[in-house]
Amino acid sequence: MDKRKYIVRLVFHIQNSLEVHQKKTIFLVVLNIINGLTIHSMKKRFNVLVTRRLHRSALNMLEEKYNVQLHSGKIPIPKKTLMNKIKKMDGLICHPYDIIDKEVISGAENLKVISTFSVGFDHIDIEIAKSYKIKIGYTPEVLTNATAELTIGLILDVLRRISEGDRIIRNKKWNQIFGAYDYTGTEISGKTIGIMGMGRIGREVAKKANGLGMKVIYHNRKPVSKKIEKMLRVKYVSENSLYKNSDIISLHIPYNKDTHHLINSKIFKKMKKTSFLINTSRGKIVNEKQLIVALKTKQIQGAGIDVFEEEPIKKSNPLLKLENVVLAPHVGSSTKETRQKMSDITAKNLILGLQGKKLIYSV
Numbered sequence: 001m002d003k004r005k006y007i008v009r010l011v012f013h014i015q016n017s018l019e020v021h022q023k024k025t026i027f028l029v030v031l032n033i034i035n036g037l038t039i040h041s042m043k044k045r046f047n048v049l050v051t052r053r054l055h056r057s058a059l060n061m062l063e064e065k066y067n068v069q070l071h072s073g074k075i076p077i078p079k080k081t082l083m084n085k086i087k088k089m090d091g092l093i094c095h096p097y098d099i100i101d102k103e104v105i106s107g108a109e110n111l112k113v114i115s116t117f118s119v120g121f122d123h124i125d126i127e128i129a130k131s132y133k134i135k136i137g138y139t140p141e142v143l144t145n146a147t148a149e150l151t152i153g154l155i156l157d158v159l160r161r162i163s164e165g166d167r168i169i170r171n172k173k174w175n176q177i178f179g180a181y182d183y184t185g186t187e188i189s190g191k192t193i194g195i196m197g198m199g200r201i202g203r204e205v206a207k208k209a210n211g212l213g214m215k216v217i218y219h220n221r222k223p224v225s226k227k228i229e230k231m232l233r234v235k236y237v238s239e240n241s242l243y244k245n246s247d248i249i250s251l252h253i254p255y256n257k258d259t260h261h262l263i264n265s266k267i268f269k270k271m272k273k274t275s276f277l278i279n280t281s282r283g284k285i286v287n288e289k290q291l292i293v294a295l296k297t298k299q300i301q302g303a304g305i306d307v308f309e310e311e312p313i314k315k316s317n318p319l320l321k322l323e324n325v326v327l328a329p330h331v332g333s334s335t336k337e338t339r340q341k342m343s344d345i346t347a348k349n350l351i352l353g354l355q356g357k358k359l360i361y362s363v
Contacts, residue, residue, distance in 0.1 A: 045065070045066055045067050046065070046066045046067070046090035046091060046112075046354050047066065047067045047069070047088055047089050047090050047091070047110075048062055048066045048067065048068050048069070048089060048090065048091040048092070048093065048350065048354075049069050049071070049085050049086055049089045049091070049092050049093070050062070050068060050069070050070045050071065050093040051071050051076070051077045051082070051092075051093065051094050051095055051098050052071065052075055052076075052077075052095050052117075053070060053072075054093070054117065054343040054346065054347065055339070055340055055343035055344070057340070057343065057344060058343035058344050058346060058347035059347075061344070061347045061348070061351060062093075062347050062350070062351070065351060065354075066090075066091065066354070069085060069089075071085070075097075076095065076097040076098050076099075077098060079099065079103075079104070082098065082104060083103070083104055083107050086104065086107065086108045086111065087107060087108065087109060088109065088110055089108060089110060089111060090110050090111065090112050090113070090354060091111070091112060091113045091114075091115070091350045091353070091354055092108070092111060092113070092114045092115070093115050093116075093117065093346055093347070093350055094114060094115075094116050094117070094123070094124075095116065095117050095118065096116065096117075096118040096120055096123050097123065097311065098123060099123055100114060100123060100124040100125065100129070101125050101128075102125050102128045105125060105128050105129055105132060105134065106128070106132075111132070111134055112134060112135065112353065112354060113134065113135045113136075113137065113349075113350050113353030113354055114129060114134055114135070114136050114137070115136075115137040115138075115346050115347070115349040115350035115353065115359075116136070116137065116138050116139075116346070117139065117342055117343070117346045118138060118139060118342075119138060119139055119140045119143055119147075119333070120138075120254065120255065120282060121136065121138050121363050122254065122255045122256065122282065124136060124363075126363055135353040135359060135362060136362060136363040137345075137346070137349025137350065137352075137353060137359040137360070137361055137362055137363075138349075138361050138362075138363060139341075139342045139345045139346060139349075139361060140200065140361050141200060141361070142333075142338055142341040142342055142345060143332065143333035143338050143342065144200045144201050144204050145204055145338075146332065146333050146334070146335045146337075146338040147201050147204075147280055147332035147333055148201055148204035148205045148207075148208055149208070149335075150280055150306060150328065150331065150332050151201075151205050151208075151250055151252075151278055151280045151332075152205065152208050152209070152212070154278050154280070154304030154305075154306065154326055154328065155188060155193075155248055155250070155276070155278055155304060156188060157304060157326045158276055158278075158302045158303065158304040158324075158325070158326045159185055159186040159187070159188055159248075159276060159302070160185040160186070160188075161183065161185045163326050164323055165183070168183075186274075186301075188212050188213070188214060189212060189213035189214065190213060190214070190215075191214050191215070191247040191248060192214065192215045192216075192217060192245060192246050192247045192248070193205075193209045193214045193215070193216055193217070193246060193247065193248045193249075193250060194217050194218065194219070194237075194242040194243070194245065194246030194248065194249045194250070195209075195216065195217070195218040195219075195234070195250050195252060196218070196219055196239075196242065196249065196250065196251045196252060196253050197218075197219075197220060197251065197252035197253035197254075197281070198218045198219075198220040198224050198234070198252075199220075199252060199253075201252045201280075201281075202218065202220075202250075202252035203224075203228075203232060205250055205252065206218070206232045206233075206234050207232060210232070210233050214248075216232070216233060216234040216235070217234065217235045217236075217237045217241075217242060217245065217246065218234050218235070218236060218237070218242070219236070219237060219238065219239045219241075219242045220236070223236040224236075240270065243267055243270040243271055244270055244271070244272075246271070246272070246275060247272065247274065247275055247276070248275065248276045248277075248278060249271065249275065249276070249277050249278065250278040250279075250280075251263070251277075251278065251279045251280070251281045251285055251286070252280070252281055253281055253282075253285065254281070254282070255281070255282035255284055255285055259282075259285050260284055260285070261284065261285070261286070261287040262285050262286075263277065263279075263285060263286040263287065263291070264286075264287040264290050265287070265290040265293065265294070268290065268291070268294035268299045268300055269299065271299070271300050272300075273298060273299065273300065273301065274301050275300050275301060276300065276301055276302045276303060276304065277291070277300060277302075277303040277304075277305075278303070278304045278305075279303070279304075279305050279306065279307055280306040280307065280332045281307060282307055283307040283308040283309045283310075283311065284309050286305075286309075288308065288309045288319075291303065292318045292319060292322070295319075295322050295324055295325055296318075296322065301324065302324040302325060302326075303324070303325045303326070304325070304326045304328075305319070305325060305326070305327055305328070306328040306329075306330055306331065306332050307330050307332075308330070311329075311330055312329065313327075345360055345361065348360055349361065349362070
């Protein structure tokens with residue numbers, strides 16, 4: 001039964017036992033309730049598209065307020081499907097492999113907020129989105145520690161040849177105890193790590209590297225303050241000096257037109273032949289074909305890679321056949337703790353944006 005009709009019937013049922021002044025009071029109360037219900041029912045529920053399942057806590061937040069459409073088909077969501085679904089959407093929650101370009105944005109008639117489940121936002125055409133006055137949220141700070149931990153993990157793995165040893169045992173090739181010169185790795189302590197990009201993740205890597213007894217140098221668009229340098233025990237150097245003097249180069253810079261294939265054959269020639277490259281930032285910062293050549297020809301000693309030019313990588317990718325590289329499937333932020341936080345912040349960013357409020361983290 002309609003709530004308004006129910007309230008009216010209830011009032012008529014009890015009105016005979018009321019005094020005149022009480023009847024007037026009840027009438028005004030009922031009128032206010034009915035008006036309130038009418039106004040509430042007239043409020044529009046925004047439509048929100050989520051391109052891949054988030055944690056239940058985040059979905060609950062969204063479903064309480066909005067009409068949520070959760071994509072459950074092919075991942076990443078095909079562009080044609082995305083464009084069909086987004087036409088009448090007020091909000092979009094996307095992932096770093098969803099390409100939100102001019103065509104997608106211009107076809108979204110009602111879109112007000114894009115909230116991405118990532119620290120990077122190079123998959124979104126920011127300029128076009130802002131020209132449509134669309135707010136953009138992302139999740140920067142929560143994955144700092146997780147990504148820094150993976151960076152250190154890749155360093156330890158490739159220098160000490162841990163995964164390589166695992167393969168030797170699993171392939172039943174460990175036939176005798178190793179001698180003085182057999183299967184030797186490289187110690188981390190005392191080595192120089194060159195950090196490209198001294199942002200949140202770069203700083204956290206510096207802290208952890210110091211704990212392992214490493215010397216830390218860095219290059220950034222601008223040097224950090226002397227106070228921060230002293231606290232982190234880091235030294236600013238030129239880009240060229242970093243390439244030439246580092247035993248390990250770790251990349252922590254954003255991807256854009258200026259950093260596309262920044263690390264290429266010219267850089268590999270500058271690096272020490274005993275050096276290692278670690279990339280947990282963005283795949284297209286490194287020219288992958290030229291990296292493969294550098295690894296095959298021993299221009300550098302090894303690499304630890306979490307991000308690739310094409311993801312997932314093809315089964316024919318030559319990196320799969322190289323022993324001097326450790327590969328991870330883009331899992332820099334992939335811890336239970338971090339992914340939960342990312343889900344919640346992604347949802348909150350969208351909610352705040354649709355409420356016309358300031359996002360927790362906005363581009």
